[in-house]
Amino acid sequence: MKNTTQRLAFLGVFSAFAIILSFVESLLPPIWSAVPGIKMGLPNIIIIFLLYRFSIKEAATVSFIRLLTVVLLFGNAMTFLYSLSGAVLSLTVMWLLKKTNHFSVVGVSISGGVCHNLGQIIAAVFLLGTKEIGFYMPVLTVSGTVAGIFVGFCGIILLKYTAEFKF
């Protein structure tokens, strides 16, 4: 990106996309209400896109802005730590896996989906002081994988159709 203004506008637009996707996701009926935290991870489509088209910097910035906005609108201090932990772990692992160059967009996205749930569980164990929450881990691992596959394919489509677009 050429200059600061362009960069700011760009990050703003993509943050808005990510926030809209969070909102859309919150409107969808829960897939399986017995287990908290099962989500499609739609905003991760934007994060994957930024990670591949630009760099970890853009992906992390937008991820953080989205998280902060969503928590300010719908959450509290607890959900902030919970979401932050998921987002940081997910983005770090996706970034590292992408760097190895051994996995496709879908593989990277799957690792992101699983780590997002894992990070949230780890935060919940510390915040609530109960290790029994680990009980949710198997089902959240599988749901993270399924969500990651979906998000990965969406990411591929998005990357493909914007390949010629100059930002």
Added chain:
Amino acid sequence: MKSRFKNDIMLVSIILVVALILFLFFKFSLKTGDMVVISINGETAFKLPLNTDTEKTVKSELGENVILIKGGIAQIISADCRDKICVHHEAISKSGETIVCLPHKLVVVINGEEET
């Protein structure tokens, strides 16, 4: 390209195997519990026997949850939290099973405190 696809499949396989192992671990370490332990903010607030039908309203500065124990199962029947995830959670009865209300920092667990 092809080897990346293979690596993806391998990654998914490893993840699923780990999930399966965890699932089996939890499944076989579960026994039918006999106590309902309610904790707020990581500290045990109440312990109630699972075989006595009761309705308990748990209040804290974060909010209120109503826990119903009936017929050997426990569930949260109402709460004033924002997400209502705890209310939608199915009833629990087996050792280690948990209902969490994250906004209220409330955890309901069957037989939770035995080891500690």
